[in-house]
Amino acid sequence: MTFTSPDHPPPELSTLGLAGNRPLLIVDVDEVLGLFMEGFARYLGGQGLEMRFDRFALFQNIYLPGEDTHIDLETGQAHFQAFFRDAVADMPVADGGPEALARLSHRADIVILTNAPGQALEGRARWLKRHGMDYPLLINSGLKGPVAAALAAQAVGPAVFIDDMIPNLDSVAEHAPAVARFQTVADPRLRSMAPSRPDLHPRIDGWDGLEAAITGVLDAAVR
Ligand SMILES: [Mg+2]
Incomplete structure (x- = not known):
């Protein structure tokens, strides 16, 4: 590696x-x-969030259930980093x-x-x-x-x-x-x-x- x-x-x-x-x-x-998107979506589900497959984007697709506005990009980035640290082997x-x-x-x-x-x-x-x-x-x-x-x-x-x-x-x-x-x-x-x-x-x-x-x-x- x-x-x-x-x-x-x-x-x-x-x-x-x-x-x-x-x-x-x-x-x-x-x-x-x-x-990747499916793996990240599953990880986010465990964090009480949802990934919507609405566009070819990453952080703009992460929502709190029931909300119309995606979560802020910094929080999305933090989850992204945590996914790669903790859950990338489950994809x-x-x-x-x-x-x-x-x-x-x-x-x-x-x-x-x-x-x-x-x-x-x-x-x-x-x-x-x-x-x-x-x-x-x-x-x-x-x-x-x-x-x-x-x-x-x-x-x-x-x-x-x-x-x-x-x-x-x-x-x-x-x-x-x-x-x-x-x-x-x-x-x-x-x-x-x-x-x-x-x-x-x-x-x-x-x-x-x-x-x-x-x-x-x-x-x-x-x-
Ligand atoms: Mg790629």
Whole structure:
């Protein structure tokens, strides 16, 4: 487990236990491998609050039951930090994600690149392990393009980047245009609300289609 941020030098694949002699998949966690909003919603329920899936936003969706105005953003932020400290290991898994990664791991190295507060590290690592996704874990802060570029430059063969957030996908397009990008949104309730740029980053919701598309990138490279 390693931290990355604009202030840290990007990690070497060898320090992550990877030889760098295969294609590389760089995979996000929240709303890609895990249902973050659902996990956070369950946590908030235990705090007497409710998450409404009204828009593609976070703190603006947290309400006291029966209220029309969301709770203040600072309180939302405090719950967010507490969720990552106390409850991030209980998040539901995205359908088919662990199985798809297990199959893809026969052909490519996998690095989990997640933007999360530092206190999430242990819980997140536990969650990944429990669900059969014990791949090298990088906790990042900031846009993901620079670290994805540094990782991809060390790999042999194609690299693929998967995330739900357009700013991260844009950042990878800018810093590492040769890296194949796919957007996916794991929670069906968020799909219609999530911003997309399908001309730039193909959008594939659901791991069946995503696995097929990633396999297509790997196949094209060996042709
Ligand atoms: Mg995410």
